Amino acid sequence: MKPAHGRTPPSDTSLDPEDWDALRSQGHRMLDDMLDYLQHLRARPVWQPIPPGVRERFHEPLPQDPEALADLHQRFMTEILPYAVGNAHPGFMGWVHGGGTAVGMLAEMLAAGLNANLGGRDQVPVAVERQITNWMRDLFGFPERSSGLFVTGTSMANFIAVLVARTAVLGPAVRENGVAAATRPLTAYASAGAHGCIAQALDISGLGSGALRRIAVNERFQIDLQQLEQAILADREAGFQPFMVVGTAGTVDVGALDDLGGLAALCRRQGLWFHVDGAFGALARMSPELAPRVAGIELADSIAFDFHKWVQVPYDAGFILVRDETLHRQTFASPAAYLQRETRGVAAGSPWPCDYGPDLSRGFRALKTWFTLKTYGTARLGAVIAQTCALARDLETRIRKHPELELLAPVALNIVCFRYRSAHPDETNARLVVALQESGVAVPSTTRIRGVLAIRVAIVNHRTRLEDLDRLLKAVLAFGAKEAHQ
Numbered sequence: 472m473k474p475a476h477g478r479t480p481p482s483d484t485s486l487d488p489e490d491w492d493a494l495r496s497q498g499h500r501m502l503d504d505m506l507d508y509l510q511h512l513r514a515r516p517v518w519q520p521i522p523p524g525v526r527e528r529f530h531e532p533l534p535q536d537p538e539a540l541a542d543l544h545q546r547f548m549t550e551i552l553p554y555a556v557g558n559a560h561p562g563f564m565g566w567v568h569g570g571g572t573a574v575g576m577l578a579e580m581l582a583a584g585l586n587a588n589l590g591g592r593d594q595v596p597v598a599v600e601r602q603i604t605n606w607m608r609d610l611f612g613f614p615e616r617s618s619g620l621f622v623t624g625t626s627m628a629n630f631i632a633v634l635v636a637r638t639a640v641l642g643p644a645v646r647e648n649g650v651a652a653a654t655r656p657l658t659a660y661a662s663a664g665a666h667g668c669i670a671q672a673l674d675i676s677g678l679g680s681g682a683l684r685r686i687a688v689n690e691r692f693q694i695d696l697q698q699l700e701q702a703i704l705a706d707r708e709a710g711f712q713p714f715m716v717v718g719t720a721g722t723v724d725v726g727a728l729d730d731l732g733g734l735a736a737l738c739r740r741q742g743l744w745f746h747v748d749g750a751f752g753a754l755a756r757m758s759p760e761l762a763p764r765v766a767g768i769e770l771a772d773s774i775a776f777d778f779h780k781w782v783q784v785p786y787d788a789g790f791i792l793v794r795d796e797t798l799h800r801q802t803f804a805s806p807a808a809y810l811q812r813e814t815r816g817v818a819a820g821s822p823w824p825c826d827y828g829p830d831l832s833r834g835f836r837a838l839k840t841w842f843t844l845k846t847y848g849t850a851r852l853g854a855v856i857a858q859t860c861a862l863a864r865d866l867e868t869r870i871r872k873h874p875e876l877e878l879l880a881p882v883a884l885n886i887v888c889f890r891y892r893s894a895h896p897d898e899t900n901a902r903l904v905v906a907l908q909e910s911g912v913a914v915p916s917t918t919r920i921r922g923v924l925a926i927r928v929a930i931v932n933h934r935t936r937l938e939d940l941d942r943l944l945k946a947v948l949a950f951g952a953k954e955a956h957q
């Protein structure tokens with residue numbers, strides 16, 4: 472650096488590299504390693520236990536001195552990459568996790584390089600997010616004035632929906648007065664199979680998780696509409712104010728779909744906000760074959776879903792779509808001098824994404840989603856979704872044929888719940904699942920169906936094929952035989 476006017480130059484504190492060529496080749500090696508990882512994923516174990524020595528390596532003191540990027544990359548390859556959960560792997564069938572794609576990974580790199588902050592202001596990254604909102608509005612048959620927002624996941628999206636529904640019933644003044652000022656306590660309704668984050672959303676919104684009435688399900692694990700309506704009437708009678716019904720499109724434990732058309736009609740009759748938790752199931756709308764299964768979703772007041780599950784966008788990419796943009800904005804927009812809007816310049820482009828949710832600093836989740844939707848189109852993404860359901864049906868058929876195995880719930884979408892028959896089925900199947908996970912062959916998870924422990928196979932990954940189900944079933948039978956006789 473040249474000294475100017477005889478002053479001593481400040482030390483160069485920039486974090487940019489001194490040698491861009493060296494960084495460039497290091498960057499190419501990192502990119503190649505990740506492409507190799509994705510290309511040869513199937514040859515690796517799905518998951519492997521973390522060796523104590525590796526765990527120990529992450530109890531270091533805060534580093535004071537620099538280390539070479541190449542060395543840290545090496546550590547990533549040997550100590551981090553092999554010990555992730557494994558949801559990118561075709562043999563991963565636990566919980567409901569998306570697999571990600573190489574395209575999504577590359578888009579993440581572009582977004583990180585740009586380092587855009589999508590809280591607001593006049594920039595095309597925000598226009599990309601609005602483009603996705605408009606696409607989702609069209610996909611779900613929502614009106615032009617609908618609003619949408621990227622969030623971490625459906626847990627946050629459901630929370631936002633609860634707050635908007637609360638504004639709808641109590642008016643924007645609730646933001647100042649709080650829910651305690653309501654004359655009658657608010658109550659919400661969802662099926663017994665609804666995700667735990669619904670109760671949590673009521674909890675953190677100040678309404679209390681006790682405000683959620685969990686309604687029994689029928690033999691297809693759908694919310695019982697008659698019992699729902701009775702509960703609403705009983706609550707009104709008892710002095711409560713019912714305000715919201717949450718339907719689920721794809722329950723997390725068995726993949727059941729509530730009767731969304733029936734729920735929409737009931738909500739209209741009762742004057743209630745109709746929200747759909749469609750974390751993974753909502754995007755079945757992209758498959759012409761499956762779309763009829765989520766019919767009625769177009770009548771919702773709000774829909775929460777994840778691009779990071781069935782649509783394979785890398786984590787995280789949750790989304791909330793709201794029919795009434797005004798109510799959505801009235802729930803979150805706040806005047807602040809440092810967030811002043813202009814008609815020209817960088818502070819133009821109001822309303823901003825920060826007017827639709829609690830986050831001000833926000834990453835560019837829209838970019839990896841835009842790349843995914845543009846690269847594959849809804850045709851291929853819909854085909855992936857339909858394929859996971861076809862695989863689940865195939866697994867269901869094979870389970871029915873095995874006398875050692877017992878199906879525990881009907882297969883509505885992509886989730887299969889079953890168990891290995893034994894004298895002590897809960898213990899046997901819990902051990903079986905751990906043994907399977909530790910073998911690295913396949914990773915299912917467990918849940919409880921009507922009180923009994925089930926092996927739960929959720930096929931979400933676009934890479935999963937029949938051969939992966941073959942390996943799973945073979946291992947289930949082998950470990951089952953071993954564990955049942957322990």
Ligand SMILES: *Cc1c(COP(=O)(O)O)cnc(C)c1O
Nearest residue numbers: 567624625626666721723750777
């Ligand atoms: C996954 C899931 C959620 C939670 O979504 P996150 O993205 O993990 O926050 C909520 N509801 C259902 C039905 C889910 O499958």
